[in-house]
Amino acid sequence: MSTMTRRRFGLLTGTGAAMLAMPTVLRAQERPRVVVVGGGAGGATAAKYIARDSRGAIEVTLIDAGERFTTCFFSNLYLGGYRDLNSITHSYDDLVAKYGITKVTGMATAVDRTAKTVTMADGATIPYDRLVLSPGIELIWDSVPGYSQEAAEIAPHAWKAGPQTELLKKKLDALSDGENIVMVAPPNPYRCPPGPYERVSMMAHVLKARGDKGSKIFVIDPKEQFSKQALFQEGWDRHYPGMVEWYGPDVHGGIKMVDAAAGTVETDLDTFEGALLNIIPAQRAGAIAQAAGVADEKGFCPIDPASMRSAMDEAVFVIGDACVGGDMPKSAFSANSQAKVAAMNARADLTDAKAFPARYSNTCWSLIETDDGVKVGAQYAPQDGKIASVEGFVSQLGENADLRKATYEESVGWYDGIIADMFG
Numbered sequence: 001m002s003t004m005t006r007r008r009f010g011l012l013t014g015t016g017a018a019m020l021a022m023p024t025v026l027r028a029q030e031r032p033r034v035v036v037v038g039g040g041a042g043g044a045t046a047a048k049y050i051a052r053d054s055r056g057a058i059e060v061t062l063i064d065a066g067e068r069f070t071t072c073f074f075s076n077l078y079l080g081g082y083r084d085l086n087s088i089t090h091s092y093d094d095l096v097a098k099y100g101i102t103k104v105t106g107m108a109t110a111v112d113r114t115a116k117t118v119t120m121a122d123g124a125t126i127p128y129d130r131l132v133l134s135p136g137i138e139l140i141w142d143s144v145p146g147y148s149q150e151a152a153e154i155a156p157h158a159w160k161a162g163p164q165t166e167l168l169k170k171k172l173d174a175l176s177d178g179e180n181i182v183m184v185a186p187p188n189p190y191r192c193p194p195g196p197y198e199r200v201s202m203m204a205h206v207l208k209a210r211g212d213k214g215s216k217i218f219v220i221d222p223k224e225q226f227s228k229q230a231l232f233q234e235g236w237d238r239h240y241p242g243m244v245e246w247y248g249p250d251v252h253g254g255i256k257m258v259d260a261a262a263g264t265v266e267t268d269l270d271t272f273e274g275a276l277l278n279i280i281p282a283q284r285a286g287a288i289a290q291a292a293g294v295a296d297e298k299g300f301c302p303i304d305p306a307s308m309r310s311a312m313d314e315a316v317f318v319i320g321d322a323c324v325g326g327d328m329p330k331s332a333f334s335a336n337s338q339a340k341v342a343a344m345n346a347r348a349d350l351t352d353a354k355a356f357p358a359r360y361s362n363t364c365w366s367l368i369e370t371d372d373g374v375k376v377g378a379q380y381a382p383q384d385g386k387i388a389s390v391e392g393f394v395s396q397l398g399e400n401a402d403l404r405k406a407t408y409e410e411s412v413g414w415y416d417g418i419i420a421d422m423f424g
């Protein structure tokens with residue numbers, strides 16, 4: 001047995017370890033098992049790459065709460081009227097039909113890392129040799145005083161795509177000229193750093209397109225600064241003069257209370273009133289990551305940057321928004337990139353596949369107004385115990401219209417590409 005194979009053998013337990021000693025004919029029946037929890041940007045990609053590249057040698061089960069997956073990415077474009085909801089909602093059918101993945105629909109509620117099982121809400125248990133967790137985020141409701149899950153039915157967060165996104169759009173479309181929007185932006189670290197500001201742009205686009213002159217968008221931000229700030233603020237001044245007012249903590253002095261029913265956000269500076277409140281609370285790794293005991297005291301999951309393995313358990317990989325991604329932002333692009341590293345290492349653990357050095361990449365595009373796209377991105381590698389940025393780029397102020405249009409078109413190509421990569 002080679003050193004590499006012996007190491008992998010040592011990582012296997014239970015039926016997995018027994019299986020390696022069994023004749024080939026039995027091996028075909030009792031394949032090593034990977035369970036993936038979360039069928040979004042990270043999880044769908046990981047499940048597909050493990051199943052596809054192991055050519056049936058690994059049994060892959062993908063657990064997701066939904067029958068179909070609506071992407072948060074491009075949900076701002078749905079808000080702006082550039083997309084319909086159907087175009088950002090996708091099926092798992094090809095993953096099942098083409099790659100033999102077993103799709104389980106339901107909530108995973110617990111992980112027993114000793115027995116190596118995932119427990120479902122209906123009590124069923126699913127065994128694994130390797131577990132990939134990509135559950136995305138959980139919202140910390142009480143991080144905004146006065147906000148709650150119930151209040152979100154009046155003042156949507158829309159930070160998980162689906163009914164919340166539809167509610168936000170319905171409320172946006174129902175606004176009358178002169179009625180205001182108040183957004184409470186989230187503190188770091190959170191899903192999609194430029195997301196709130198692209199959303200502001202898309203809401204402003206809707207107001208402007210229907211000729212509303214009296215409405216304003218107030219952004220109450222707990223952060224001193226935000227992603228692509230100069231680009232967004234330049235864009236807001238150019239396309240929506242006087243419509244967007246952004247307040248950092250040094251100006252508003254702190255968020256004291258949100259009253260969803262009254263439509264108010266009280267700060268030290270003033271009480272902001274809006275017919276539409278969009279409250280985006282603080283975030284942590286999805287509940288199943290907390291339940292599995294692989295999150296740290298800050299609520300996210302530390303990983304080995306060379307493999308995406310949990311720092312707490314080498315049989316568990318944590319990818320996407322739930323992990324401590326170092327310099328990588330929490331984005332679908334990042335989750336998809338991390339998924340491929342986790343998939344490669346899971347296959348190397350369980351079969352004769354080789355694991356190569358990890359490389360990651362990300363680009364976040366944002367649309368400010370029709371054909372005015374901007375982007376920020378980087379390449380990453382494991383360095384000094386974290387995923388570190390090695391080379392980056394960002395759109396520049398004052399770029400010409402052709403370049404901005406090309407940047408937007410690039411983002412449309414990226415969306416189609418990542419969807420095919422996840423689900424195709």
Ligand SMILES: Cc1cc2nc3c(=O)[nH]c(=O)nc-3n(C[C@H](O)[C@H](O)[C@H](O)COP(=O)(O)OP(=O)(O)OC[C@H]3O[C@@H](n4cnc5c(N)ncnc54)[C@H](O)[C@@H]3O)c2cc1C
Binds near residue numbers: 043069071135195330
């Ligand atoms: C408004 C907005 C705009 C965005 N725009 C972009 C963009 O332009 N580009 C970009 O790259 N990123 C963007 N993002 C970020 C992107 O959506 C996330 O970073 C990405 O989806 C994270 O992938 P993930 O796999 O970690 O989680 P997700 O994609 O959220 O997938 C997690 C899945 O796991 C399921 N799940 C969770 N827990 C359980 C459980 N216990 N049992 C069963 N199922 C479970 C959830 O239902 C969900 O389907 C945006 C986000 C928002 C909110």
